[in-house]
Each structure stands twice: as C-alpha cells, then as structure tokens.
Amino acid sequence: MRITNLKLQNYRNINDLDYQPGPGLNIITGQNGQGKTNLLESIFVLAAGYSFRAGNYQNLLAYDKNSFSVKIDYSWQERQFTSQLDYKSGKAKFFINNKNASHRSEDTLKVVLFTPDDLYIVKGTPAKRRSFVDFVLCQISPDYRYDLDNYSKTLKKRNLLLKQEQTNSRTFGIINQIFIENAVSVIIKRINFINLLAEIVNNIYKEIDTMSAEIKIKYAVSFPIDSAKISLDILYQALEQSINNNRKQEKLRRTSLSGPHIDDINIYHNDKLARFFSSQGQQRTIALSMKLAEMYTFKKIKGFYPIFLLDEVLSELDNEKQRKLLEQLEKEDFQSFLTSVYIKPLTGNTVIIENGCLRRD
Amino acid sequence: MRITNLKLQNYRNINDLDYQPGPGLNIITGQNGQGKTNLLESIFVLAAGYSFRAGNYQNLLAYDKNSFSVKIDYSWQERQFTSQLDYKSGKAKFFINNKNASHRSEDTLKVVLFTPDDLYIVKGTPAKRRSFVDFVLCQISPDYRYDLDNYSKTLKKRNLLLKQEQTNSRTFGIINQIFIENAVSVIIKRINFINLLAEIVNNIYKEIDTMSAEIKIKYAVSFPIDSAKISLDILYQALEQSINNNRKQEKLRRTSLSGPHIDDINIYHNDKLARFFSSQGQQRTIALSMKLAEMYTFKKIKGFYPIFLLDEVLSELDNEKQRKLLEQLEKEDFQSFLTSVYIKPLTGNTVIIENGCLRRD
Incomplete structure (x- = not known):
C-alpha cells in the first residue's frame, strides 16, 4: 500500500493541510507541540477507526470547531482508493471510494504503528x-x-x-x-x-x-x-x-x-x-525490531506491505543506530512515516511542521 | 548535599571506576548500552537502598562476579561523609563513616530521580x-x-x-x-x-x-x-x-x-x-518541571538540596528546550547528574562512558 495524498481539516492543531508523501521513507520534523504526532495519528485513525492517544473522536476536533475530516488517497495492487473519515456534531462517517464502509473492510488502509510506549x-x-x-x-x-x-x-x-x-x-x-x-x-x-x-x-x-x-x-x-x-x-x-x-x-x-x-x-x-x-536505548531498538518484524510477517502472510508509522522512534538511540535505522527504512519496499524532533541527521523526503502547517526546507 | 567522589567495583558493566564530579551540572554521555544509566543508578542505590530498575541486588552484579561495591564521598552542611554499600555472596552491608547504618538515617545521601518513565x-x-x-x-x-x-x-x-x-x-x-x-x-x-x-x-x-x-x-x-x-x-x-x-x-x-x-x-x-x-515532548517537559519543583519543595521544607539525577531527560525535547534546561541546571545551587546519548549540545562538566570506563573529552 502507498499513500499518495493526505488532506486534513480541523484536525487537532491542523486547520488545513495537503500532503503528498514520497513512496519510501517520509520524515516529519519540527519542534515540540507543532503537530508531528497529530499528522501521524490522523493516518492511524483513518486506518483503524480509533486514536492511539485520545479516547474518542471528540478529542480530535480543532479548538472551537465541531467537525473534522481526514481524507487519504492510496494505491494498492495497482488500484486507486480514496478513503475519508468525516466527523461532525458527534457523528462519524467513513467512506471508501465515496461508499459507506467499515474499518474492518479488506480495502481499508492498513498500518503498523510504533509509538514511544511500544518500548x-x-x-x-x-x-x-x-x-x-x-x-x-x-x-x-x-x-x-x-x-x-x-x-x-x-x-x-x-x-x-x-x-x-x-x-x-x-x-x-x-x-x-x-x-x-x-x-x-x-x-x-x-x-x-x-x-x-x-x-x-x-x-x-x-x-x-x-x-x-x-x-x-x-x-x-x-x-x-x-x-x-x-x-x-x-x-x-x-x-x-x-x-x-x-x-x-x-x-x-x-x-x-x-x-x-x-x-x-x-x-x-x-x-x-x-x-x-538492557539499557533503555537497547530496549527501544529491540521493540523497533519487533515492529519491523511485524511488517515482514504481514507481507509474508498477506502478500503486501502495510504503511509503517514511526512516532519519535529516534529518541535515546545513539547516532550510529539512528543512521542505520534511517538507511534501513530508505531501502525498504514499503512506505514509512517517521516523526522526529531532531532536524539532523535527516535523509529522505523531509517536511517540517510548524503550528500545524507543513513546509519543505 | 554534594558528591565529591564516586567509586564503583563490579557494578553491572562497570568493573572499576573512580569519578570526581563537579559541584553543579555533571553530564554523562555515551552510546547505548555503555553504562550511563548504570552509573546514575549506583548513586540512587546507595541513597535509597534499592534499584529503580532491577528487582534485587543480585541483578546489579557484574558478569561472573559475586560481589559489588558502591562508595560515595559527599559533603553536607560543612561535614564530610563516606557511605558504602557492599554486596557479597547474597548479603548486603551499608555503612556511613565506617559504621553500620540504615538507608532511613538522617545522614544518608538524599536524591531526587527523574527517569524516562516519569513521563x-x-x-x-x-x-x-x-x-x-x-x-x-x-x-x-x-x-x-x-x-x-x-x-x-x-x-x-x-x-x-x-x-x-x-x-x-x-x-x-x-x-x-x-x-x-x-x-x-x-x-x-x-x-x-x-x-x-x-x-x-x-x-x-x-x-x-x-x-x-x-x-x-x-x-x-x-x-x-x-x-x-x-x-x-x-x-x-x-x-x-x-x-x-x-x-x-x-x-x-x-x-x-x-x-x-x-x-x-x-x-x-x-x-x-x-x-x-499535550505532545510527548510537552508532557516530558511538564514531568521534568514537577521533578524540579520536588527539588525546590525539599529545600524549602528541609533546608537543603538533595542531589538531582536525570536519566535520558533530553529525549524528545527540541533543541531550544534542551538548551534552556541545561542552562537552568547550570545556574542552580544544587548538584545534578544528567545522562544523555547526544554528545551535543553539551555544556558543563562532561564525561564520556564507554564499555563501563570513564574518559573526559
């Protein structure tokens, strides 16, 4: 699976965002509290139907708004999909290619998520x-x-x-x-x-x-x-x-x-x-390896790769491990999204998020 | 309180270590798994009588050894103390100034600890x-x-x-x-x-x-x-x-x-x-502020500062917050020990730990 376009409206601190990620490793960087994890979370929410942080959709609303929307275009086995989650006045609607759908559907976007808590x-x-x-x-x-x-x-x-x-x-x-x-x-x-x-x-x-x-x-x-x-x-x-x-x-x-x-x-x-x-850095590296193994196992059994979402995975890793991990993700056949507070060492397709807005350096 | 000398023997991956920290901020840096947290932990163990990681003293033994020792010289209210924890063949002995003592004693080294889990x-x-x-x-x-x-x-x-x-x-x-x-x-x-x-x-x-x-x-x-x-x-x-x-x-x-x-x-x-x-970085900054507040409250009520131990506190903080925190710790009246996998931005009194051995750059 590969995301070609992501559109967010009134999602947490992100008012309006259009994002065209690359096919391989995509890095989202920025200072604390600018919206890195919000962006990653929105992809997870569209795929899973719930957030790994907030209890319910209500918490995902931008301040003073009563509706939000997440819309993702993705390709899978040479077909194109558009999936959309609309939340308005307490009610959520979920569509795939403009038809009402369930998050358990075969065609739903599939993701594997790594968060700091996976340590x-x-x-x-x-x-x-x-x-x-x-x-x-x-x-x-x-x-x-x-x-x-x-x-x-x-x-x-x-x-x-x-x-x-x-x-x-x-x-x-x-x-x-x-x-x-x-x-x-x-x-x-x-x-x-x-x-x-x-x-x-x-x-x-x-x-x-x-x-x-x-x-x-x-x-x-x-x-x-x-x-x-x-x-x-x-x-x-x-x-x-x-x-x-x-x-x-x-x-x-x-x-x-x-x-x-x-x-x-x-x-x-x-x-x-x-x-x-093991040290905290070693434990995090093991947890990360287990999540990567989850990606490979998924591919082995299902025949295709899901999207890999990595939230603040570089924390506590030494420079050498950070470099090796980024190299590894760059050469993989799947698409990945990685958030990091550190601008360097950054390779791949990098965007900077600031107060909910994207820019490329 | 202020630590003037730390001596470790057969403690986890540290065979033999002598360390004379400075009065203010002390930074311990190094790659993952080299012994940063072990050093910090040994100070905590001497103060508290237990580890914040391993369940019992047995787990603190260096590989293939049956005894370890932690010895710390510290000054407090213009008096000098030497405190020692000896563990041998399953038995622990704790001394202050060469006399058997309890970790609950007034004279015992006092610490406030910040670990990644305090998030x-x-x-x-x-x-x-x-x-x-x-x-x-x-x-x-x-x-x-x-x-x-x-x-x-x-x-x-x-x-x-x-x-x-x-x-x-x-x-x-x-x-x-x-x-x-x-x-x-x-x-x-x-x-x-x-x-x-x-x-x-x-x-x-x-x-x-x-x-x-x-x-x-x-x-x-x-x-x-x-x-x-x-x-x-x-x-x-x-x-x-x-x-x-x-x-x-x-x-x-x-x-x-x-x-x-x-x-x-x-x-x-x-x-x-x-x-x-709040974002993970903001949450960590709040947790850290609460621990710093613990230091001030301790001082207000007890009349003196304990030692401040900070394990991997810089993780997920953006550059600006890292700099501000280090500046803050440098100008405080208490002694602090901070571990970090990042060599930069480092100020203060820095040592590098590699395979359980200290060196200054």
Whole structure:
C-alpha cells in the first residue's frame, strides 16, 4: 500500500493541510507541540477507526470547531482508493471510494504503528507482550482470533465456577476439558509465531546495532513441560497435569492459575533478560525490531506491505543506530512515516511542521 | 548535599571506576548500552537502598562476579561523609563513616530521580500521579506518612467489611467514621501541597518552554463538593454525603467508591488536560518541571538540596528546550547528574562512558 495524498481539516492543531508523501521513507520534523504526532495519528485513525492517544473522536476536533475530516488517497495492487473519515456534531462517517464502509473492510488502509510506549513490549509487564503477540496474530490469522475468543470465554466461565466454589460440579469437569483444548490451540499458534518472529527480529537487530548482539525470543509457558519437543498432545498433557497439581491452590485463590492468559514471552539480549539487563536505548531498538518484524510477517502472510508509522522512534538511540535505522527504512519496499524532533541527521523526503502547517526546507 | 567522589567495583558493566564530579551540572554521555544509566543508578542505590530498575541486588552484579561495591564521598552542611554499600555472596552491608547504618538515617545521601518513565506522571493513570504526590509528601512530612498509613489500613478494613456484606454491623459504622476522618486528613495535606507545587511548576515550565504556555495543576477530589472554599469540615461533610449517596453502589460493588485512593491530580496545559492534549515532548517537559519543583519543595521544607539525577531527560525535547534546561541546571545551587546519548549540545562538566570506563573529552 502507498499513500499518495493526505488532506486534513480541523484536525487537532491542523486547520488545513495537503500532503503528498514520497513512496519510501517520509520524515516529519519540527519542534515540540507543532503537530508531528497529530499528522501521524490522523493516518492511524483513518486506518483503524480509533486514536492511539485520545479516547474518542471528540478529542480530535480543532479548538472551537465541531467537525473534522481526514481524507487519504492510496494505491494498492495497482488500484486507486480514496478513503475519508468525516466527523461532525458527534457523528462519524467513513467512506471508501465515496461508499459507506467499515474499518474492518479488506480495502481499508492498513498500518503498523510504533509509538514511544511500544518500548514497554520489552520493558513492561507480561500482559504487554501477550497483547503485542495477540494483536499481530489476530490481524493476520482469523483462525487465531477465533481460538483466542473461545479461550477468553471459557476462561471467564471457569473463573466464575471457581469463584462460586463449584469445582466438584459436572459442569466444571466439562468446562475444564474445553478450557485445556482452547488453551493449547492458542499456545501452539503463539509458539509457532514467536519462532518465526524470533529469527526475523535477530536479523533486523543486527542491522541496526552493529555491536553484534544476539536477540533471542522464547515463548514461556506458565506450566512445566517435561519434554524438549512441543506438540498439541504434549501441551495438553502438561496443562492437564499442572491443573491437577494446582487444584488446591486454584480453589483457595478462586482463579485459573495456568494457561495462555499467564504465559510470557522472554526476550534475551546476549542471553540476559532484556527487560532487566538492557539499557533503555537497547530496549527501544529491540521493540523497533519487533515492529519491523511485524511488517515482514504481514507481507509474508498477506502478500503486501502495510504503511509503517514511526512516532519519535529516534529518541535515546545513539547516532550510529539512528543512521542505520534511517538507511534501513530508505531501502525498504514499503512506505514509512517517521516523526522526529531532531532536524539532523535527516535523509529522505523531509517536511517540517510548524503550528500545524507543513513546509519543505 | 554534594558528591565529591564516586567509586564503583563490579557494578553491572562497570568493573572499576573512580569519578570526581563537579559541584553543579555533571553530564554523562555515551552510546547505548555503555553504562550511563548504570552509573546514575549506583548513586540512587546507595541513597535509597534499592534499584529503580532491577528487582534485587543480585541483578546489579557484574558478569561472573559475586560481589559489588558502591562508595560515595559527599559533603553536607560543612561535614564530610563516606557511605558504602557492599554486596557479597547474597548479603548486603551499608555503612556511613565506617559504621553500620540504615538507608532511613538522617545522614544518608538524599536524591531526587527523574527517569524516562516519569513521563507517566503526566501521561499515565491517576495511580501514577497519586504515587508521585504520596512519595514526595512522605519524604518531607512524617505527619503525612502517618496519616496515609492510617488511611490505607482503614480502607482495607472497610473494604473487607463490604466484601463480607457487614455494612449493617456496628463495626462498620465505627470504621466508616474513622475512614472519613483519615481520608480528609490525607486530602487536605495533598491539596495544600499541590497548590504549593502548582505555582512552582508553572514558573519552571515557562523557563524551559518559551512558548508562554500556562501549566495549572489541580487536585481532583473523587466526590462532589458544594463549595468553592475547602476546609476540613467542608471535606468531611462532602465525603460523608457522598458515602450516603453511594450506599447502594458500594454494597453492590463491595468496595469503597470515594476517597483519596480514587482522587486524581489534573494537569492542564493552556487549560486543556495535558494527558490527552499535550505532545510527548510537552508532557516530558511538564514531568521534568514537577521533578524540579520536588527539588525546590525539599529545600524549602528541609533546608537543603538533595542531589538531582536525570536519566535520558533530553529525549524528545527540541533543541531550544534542551538548551534552556541545561542552562537552568547550570545556574542552580544544587548538584545534578544528567545522562544523555547526544554528545551535543553539551555544556558543563562532561564525561564520556564507554564499555563501563570513564574518559573526559
């Protein structure tokens, strides 16, 4: 996919903006609070139907206005699309080629977003890492979305029965079996995905960080497995065993103590856990590599690249890493948009944003 | 307080380091993963007795070593102190002037720390803002620590009774009254502190951001108050009223629905909520201003300045704000340590760290 034109009206601090980006790397630079992230956000909002910052569309309105509009022309597989989001007096309308459309439509603009908060995929809690994996897998695999939905529903039922102290009921026995089946379906897909991702991430990291560090990513199951090999059967038996062993604990704490809702993804930098032992700059580089890997995985499975949006990704990276990253983005086959407060070192197609207005230097 | 010498052995990636910082602003620069934050962290660990990153001392050991040591010479009110933390084979010993000491001692090195995560004081959940206020207030006011402890204990008891559906018991009536008394003691101290802080923060922000924005900080009570004036009596009546009105809701949800554990601190940038409407760079500048205000408040109440530690604070700030901040720190009467991946624009007393070793350029 490639954006050829972006038109914004009354969007946050941007009153009226027309932007024709280039096919490769596009850099949006400017001082703090001038509208860099607003511009990036508007592309995300058109693609996803929600903002990664403000809670609702109302917050995206320019001061004193009651309507805003985002209009993007893009090409995809040799076809042209125009997509538009109009928000007026509390109501939103979304069009593709002048027809009412849904953000879930096949033809909707697709993006992968990197924000400063994505650092917490590496640095944050296990929940952050699970959401990253779930988000990517749901995007590329409807099967996974189905399995995950089933698992979440069964987990809820199982926890309710534990709360109601009905673990001796016949219902609990049945729910328990379904729970294990759903759990292993989710886990096996996550493991396969992580194995695929791990190799790509390690290769990307080496491109950006020339200190020749090894990044390893491993899925960490929340229950013991007595086998080096992993299969559906082995997972099933191990989870069943773990649930039997934890019976007392689960009764006491009234909640499910093993399963994919507790699993983690361990990220190692030279064989040490990155969330404890890597510097902030290294953690950001790993998070970025994981997002780039998301781009490649998307392409591998869907056959085309989405748009890559990178918000303030250069922060805390040393000069060498900044240069390597920009070089890498310049030679990629996808279109990317990168915001940065630093004017230098800038290459590629650069625009400056000042008080919501664009200019080229 | 002023650090005159820092000596590290086997601390993370630093094998052996001797550092004589200057009295004012000290800048530690270097590429990612060279040890900038490790150096800063070692000062914090000596002062606080724990790390703001790794869970325990074990993680601070250099690779393949079983002991580390942090030794700091500092002057305070014309007296000289030497403080040392020795960790060996799982045991930690802490000395001030060669005598066993506690990190809570009066003579212990005092620091105020700014990390990249402090952005979330502005951007994050209400819990982050409450912890910031509680942390600072507990440091400067033993009375507040006492009130907050009492409130936490009473809240726990009250919630337990709500869970056990004992809201009609005599005990609940008594606990309820104590709960309200403890709550208003906490709230009134927080409000007074926020009013003091708000003015300082606004002044500092204007020094760093020359766009002449107004920063307002207001304590947001979690229950309605029918009065422009705030006093202990007014708060007491308002909270009592709110609890009466919420009786059904609290029974249903079995938890306390109003009180300082739910209050928030609203931060406004030009009359708009900063957590929704400010850019990442503006949010970081506000968070930084709040930390600087913490320094001034500490001085006002305790009569002396702690050491100011700033980890990667320049990230996402535009050139003008970086310059203003460094200028500000240079002319302050306290000693500060600032890490940065950017070699320029650097002023003051700068050292470069490379693979755990210091050099001056």
